[in-house]
Amino acid sequence: MKRRSTFLNVSAGMGFVFLYAPIIALIIYSFNKSKLVTVWGGWSLKWYAELFKNDQIIDAALVSVKIAVISATLAVVLGTLAGFVLTRFGRFRGKMILSGWTTAPLVMPEVITGLSLLLLFVAMEGMFGWPSGRGTGTVIIAHTTFCLAYVAVIVQSRLVSLDETLEEAAMDLGARPASLFFLVTLPLIAPALVSGWLLSFTLSLDDLVIASFVSGPGDSTLPMVIFSKVRLGVSPEVNALATLMILTVAVGVIAAVFQMRRQHRSKEIQE
Amino acid sequence: MSLYTAIEPEQAEACADGGASVPLWRQEGAEPFVKIENVTKKFGDFTAVDNVSLNIYKNELFCLLGGSGSGKSTLLRMLAGFETATSGRILIDGVDTSGIQPWKRPVNMMFQSYALFPHLTVTENVAFGLRREGVSRSETKQRVAQMLDMVQMGHLGKRKPNQLSGGQRQRIALARSLIKRPKLLLLDEPLGALDKKLREETQFELINLQYELGVTFVVVTHDQEEAMTLATRIGVMNQGQIVQTAEPHEVYEYPNSRFVAEFVGSVNLFEGKVVEKAPGSVRIDSRDAGTTLSNNHGIDCAANQVVNVAVRPEKISISHEDPEQRDNCVRGKIEDVAYMGSLSLFRVRLDNGFEVRVTKPNLMRAAAERFTWDDLVYLSWDEDSSVVLTS
Amino acid sequence: MSIIAESVRLTGPTLRALILERLGQIKCGRYAVISIPGLWLAVFFFIPFLVVFKISLAETAIAIPPYTSLFEFDLEEALLEISINLGNYRYLFEDDFYLAAYLNSAKIAAISTFFTLLIGFPMAYLIARSHGTTRTLLLSLVILPFWTSFLLRVYAWMGILQKNGIVNDFLMSIGLIDTPLTILQTDIAVYIGIVYTYLPFMVLPLYTALEKLDGALLEAAQDLGCKPAQTFFLITLPLSLPGVVAGCLLVFIPAVGEFVIPALLGGSDTLMIGRVLWDEFFLSRDWPMASAVATVMLIVLVLPIMLIRNNAEKQGEAA
Numbered sequence: 001m002k003r004r005s006t007f008l009n010v011s012a013g014m015g016f017v018f019l020y021a022p023i024i025a026l027i028i029y030s031f032n033k034s035k036l037v038t039v040w041g042g043w044s045l046k047w048y049a050e051l052f053k054n055d056q057i058i059d060a061a062l063v064s065v066k067i068a069v070i071s072a073t074l075a076v077v078l079g080t081l082a083g084f085v086l087t088r089f090g091r092f093r094g095k096m097i098l099s100g101w102t103t104a105p106l107v108m109p110e111v112i113t114g115l116s117l118l119l120l121f122v123a124m125e126g127m128f129g130w131p132s133g134r135g136t137g138t139v140i141i142a143h144t145t146f147c148l149a150y151v152a153v154i155v156q157s158r159l160v161s162l163d164e165t166l167e168e169a170a171m172d173l174g175a176r177p178a179s180l181f182f183l184v185t186l187p188l189i190a191p192a193l194v195s196g197w198l199l200s201f202t203l204s205l206d207d208l209v210i211a212s213f214v215s216g217p218g219d220s221t222l223p224m225v226i227f228s229k230v231r232l233g234v235s236p237e238v239n240a241l242a243t244l245m246i247l248t249v250a251v252g253v254i255a256a257v258f259q260m261r262r263q264h265r266s267k268e269i270q271e
Numbered sequence: 272m273s274l275y276t277a278i279e280p281e282q283a284e285a286c287a288d289g290g291a292s293v294p295l296w297r298q299e300g301a302e303p304f305v306k307i308e309n310v311t312k313k314f315g316d317f318t319a320v321d322n323v324s325l326n327i328y329k330n331e332l333f334c335l336l337g338g339s340g341s342g343k344s345t346l347l348r349m350l351a352g353f354e355t356a357t358s359g360r361i362l363i364d365g366v367d368t369s370g371i372q373p374w375k376r377p378v379n380m381m382f383q384s385y386a387l388f389p390h391l392t393v394t395e396n397v398a399f400g401l402r403r404e405g406v407s408r409s410e411t412k413q414r415v416a417q418m419l420d421m422v423q424m425g426h427l428g429k430r431k432p433n434q435l436s437g438g439q440r441q442r443i444a445l446a447r448s449l450i451k452r453p454k455l456l457l458l459d460e461p462l463g464a465l466d467k468k469l470r471e472e473t474q475f476e477l478i479n480l481q482y483e484l485g486v487t488f489v490v491v492t493h494d495q496e497e498a499m500t501l502a503t504r505i506g507v508m509n510q511g512q513i514v515q516t517a518e519p520h521e522v523y524e525y526p527n528s529r530f531v532a533e534f535v536g537s538v539n540l541f542e543g544k545v546v547e548k549a550p551g552s553v554r555i556d557s558r559d560a561g562t563t564l565s566n567n568h569g570i571d572c573a574a575n576q577v578v579n580v581a582v583r584p585e586k587i588s589i590s591h592e593d594p595e596q597r598d599n600c601v602r603g604k605i606e607d608v609a610y611m612g613s614l615s616l617f618r619v620r621l622d623n624g625f626e627v628r629v630t631k632p633n634l635m636r637a638a639a640e641r642f643t644w645d646d647l648v649y650l651s652w653d654e655d656s657s658v659v660l661t662s
Numbered sequence: 663m664s665i666i667a668e669s670v671r672l673t674g675p676t677l678r679a680l681i682l683e684r685l686g687q688i689k690c691g692r693y694a695v696i697s698i699p700g701l702w703l704a705v706f707f708f709i710p711f712l713v714v715f716k717i718s719l720a721e722t723a724i725a726i727p728p729y730t731s732l733f734e735f736d737l738e739e740a741l742l743e744i745s746i747n748l749g750n751y752r753y754l755f756e757d758d759f760y761l762a763a764y765l766n767s768a769k770i771a772a773i774s775t776f777f778t779l780l781i782g783f784p785m786a787y788l789i790a791r792s793h794g795t796t797r798t799l800l801l802s803l804v805i806l807p808f809w810t811s812f813l814l815r816v817y818a819w820m821g822i823l824q825k826n827g828i829v830n831d832f833l834m835s836i837g838l839i840d841t842p843l844t845i846l847q848t849d850i851a852v853y854i855g856i857v858y859t860y861l862p863f864m865v866l867p868l869y870t871a872l873e874k875l876d877g878a879l880l881e882a883a884q885d886l887g888c889k890p891a892q893t894f895f896l897i898t899l900p901l902s903l904p905g906v907v908a909g910c911l912l913v914f915i916p917a918v919g920e921f922v923i924p925a926l927l928g929g930s931d932t933l934m935i936g937r938v939l940w941d942e943f944f945l946s947r948d949w950p951m952a953s954a955v956a957t958v959m960l961i962v963l964v965l966p967i968m969l970i971r972n973n974a975e976k977q978g979e980a981a
Contacts, residue, residue, distance in 0.1 A: 109919020
């Protein structure tokens with residue numbers, strides 16, 4: 001019994017080390033003074049300074065954030081509707097198809113999604129003259145489509161675990177479907193919407209492949225710029241950028257965990 | 272190679288018959304089958320089982336009775352080998368079990384949740400233990416069929432557990448735990464998940480099965496009625512300790528402490544001071560009762576000691592006329608009447624404000640109506656009916 | 663008043679019937695709500711596949727867009743001329759290069775999936791067996807990388823695996839090797855990259871399945887004579903199978919079409935179909951051929967994608 005748990009701890013522990021060692025190495029090397037990425041030349045913030053002087057990266061970052069905010073918001077609206085329809089509307093014609101369309105983008109290889117959307121945009125431009133050319137607009141549409149699927153899944157799992165009698169009680173008290181949704185269901189699934197938005201934001205900010213297909217010239221997103229830089233080898237500036245992005249996320253997640261624990265505790269105290 | 276003894280049904284009957292006249296636990300010097308010696312189990316700072324010593328004899332149906340957190344389940348899990356005692360030792364059939372892993376013990380357990388494997392059929396579930404022992408396919412098949420017939424589930428062999436009702440699952444779990452013919456069967460709240468009616472039926476089936484197979488049963492339950500019906504003896508547990516071990520009627524009629532009296536059945540407790548003490552009898556002056564109470568059992572107490580006199584509600588007779596009894600008679604007003612079908616429960620407020628509960632069987636149809644709210648009544652009982660509790 | 667009295671009496675089935683009736687009355691509104699996400703997904707997820715298929719039947723041309731049109735309308739003659747070119751598909755099946763790319767992608771994805779399972783299972787098991795704060799902590803440790811950039815996590819391995827990177831430095835310092843190993847730009851680096859980036863996708867469904875596993879079942883197995891290893895193979899593994907299947911599919915499917923990982927960590931000879939598609943499109947600018955590659959990949963992946971859905975539905979029913 002004892003030996004088995006040691007085996008388990010060691011093997012699982014190695015898994016966690018595997019998960020974090022590269023990230024930690026990356027962070028440490030972002031403070032490396034040396035231009036040669038693997039030779040340690042002492043601590044320095046030099047690459048962070050370089051990073052903020054690099055207009056190409058800063059511009060791309062701004063474009064990416066703008067795309068991420070808009071597509072995450074759109075994805076939350078559409079994804080919530082999809083998740084709600086799939087869990088609360090009972091049976092309807094085309095339900096199987098809709099549920100297939102909302103889960104397939106999760107695993108669809110990005111090259112296929114990217115290529116197919118690009119070809120669609122080109123074909124639509126040929127037929128209707130819209131969208132004229134490609135740029136941030138087409139990237140937003142593409143990102144909304146695949147982020148929508150993530151939001152729908154999160155909302156669905158939240159709705160499934162939600163006590164349906166709460167909604168029945170609201171209807172019993174006279175809430176019509178629309179007010180029921182906005183006054184009862186939506187507040188109850190708010191945490192799912194928040195995590196859905198944050199996840200969409202991250203996914204959009206991170207996407208290289210789809211954006212490469214559907215963005216236009218001059219509208220390079222941050223991952224596209226990073227990719228073109230690192231394709232040729234390790235770049236200390238990218239190390240610095242990666243560190244900043246990872247720390248931002250880490251701080252956010254840790255704050256969220258603490259917030260959750262505080263709520264949990266105050267709930268326990270109330271009970 | 273197996274530690275399991277193959278008790279054939281005929282043999283089992285023979286030994287069950289042999290022991291029926293004088294139970295082993297009443298025989299002086301009889302060798303216990305399970306010997307629990309000074310066992311303590313601690314989880315961190317919490318002591319779940321506190322220095323318990325207990326003997327269980329062959330063919331017994333022993334019930335561990337207690338509330339949640341009393342340590343009864345932990346004790347059972349130590350017998351099964353899922354927990355290791357912090358100190359003390361457990362012997363099963365003369366073998367010290369410490370260090371023997373669960374899968375090597377001649378002990379099987381029926382789990383509270385039944386723990387039927389959801390991915391296996393009923394037959395596969397029941398066959399599971401035999402297959403692990405390396406019993407041949409043909410023998411397994413035959414023994415499983417026999418066992419399923421015994422629990423009257425022969426027709427459901429191909430079903431999966433989630434296609435069974437609660438009662439059916441309970442039987443399958445029982446069959447699975449019995450198939451290896453364990454020396455000792457542990458049952459964790461075996462009837463807890465069944466509804467009341469089914470529970471009553473199953474109780475008797477369990478007793479019959481135990482008698483037929485001659486396997487020693489240890490049952491954990493929080494339900495005192497269940498313990499009373501099933502057990503040859505009951506061990507009442509509280510805060511990790513066994514507070515009384517006795518046959519069911521003894522636990523009920525002669526509880527050895529306030530805790531046991533209150534936990535098993537309902538009881539009226541009158542606090543008082545010992546005023547007269549003779550060999551074989553005692554008189555107690557009780558302010559709660561507002562009179563003197565007497566009892567003709569010999570008890571071990573000092574003069575002037577504060578004790579509790581326990582009287583079960585059904586031992587008290589209720590009447591409109593004064594029975595003119597020197598002791599054990601109090602007067603009060605009926606405050607509440609609860610008609611419960613076979614009997615009626617009265618809550619009587621004594622003149623001094625103390626509340627007494629009395630039950631009266633409804634022997635005749637209109638019997639309950641003779642006593643009603645605000646009636647002035649006399650409550651009395653025999654010297655023989657009460658128990659004096661010193662702890 | 664009377665409305666309240668009436669609704670108080672309506673409980674259970676009656677209330678449900680009333681709700682259904684009410685929903686029936688607003689059927690139009692209902693379909694409007696359904697159609698919003700439905701239309702979006704139809705236009706931007708489903709129709710694009712048809713377009714891809716259509717263009718895979720076209721020929722490449724020096725034009726904008728760089729392919730020929732399938733339909734030619736001749737208004738004066740009232741003729742519709744359809745020209746379908748199956749040449750792309752013929753080429754796809756005749757040229758060993760493409761077949762090798764498909765097979766190699768499947769091989770790399772399968773091997774990586776296996777190792778992801780091997781590493782992920784103990785992690786998921788440990789999390790499922792821990793309690794309270796420890797569980798929350800371990801779970802967030804698994805999810806955290808999920809929130810950080812995928813691209814940057816792949817990139818991190820470049821620095822680690824290169825000739826004078828950390829791995830080689832370490833192996834040389836303990837005297838295991840004399841000359842640095844070439845890991846970067848080989849298939850091994852691609853395996854490492856896939857296992858690493860997709861590990862959370864494996865751990866989470868495994869954890870969900872293992873967490874539901876009732877500890878009493880494991881005890882019951884031991885009680886009936888199972889040693890720990892037997893308990894694992896007879897009880898734990900079969901009961902966590904839906905999680906194993908879900909995790910493997912979630913890793914395998916995207917790994918087959920992976921582009922970033924072979925592009926950054928793989929060598930020029932690391933043949934993966936995602937990369938082939940990318941090159942056809944961006945380097946050769948052969949859109950019809952890229953479309954044909956995508957169509958075949960999609961057909962190959964339809965089965966596992968449907969498996970995922972069925973698996974998820976089965977799990978939903980079980981719960």
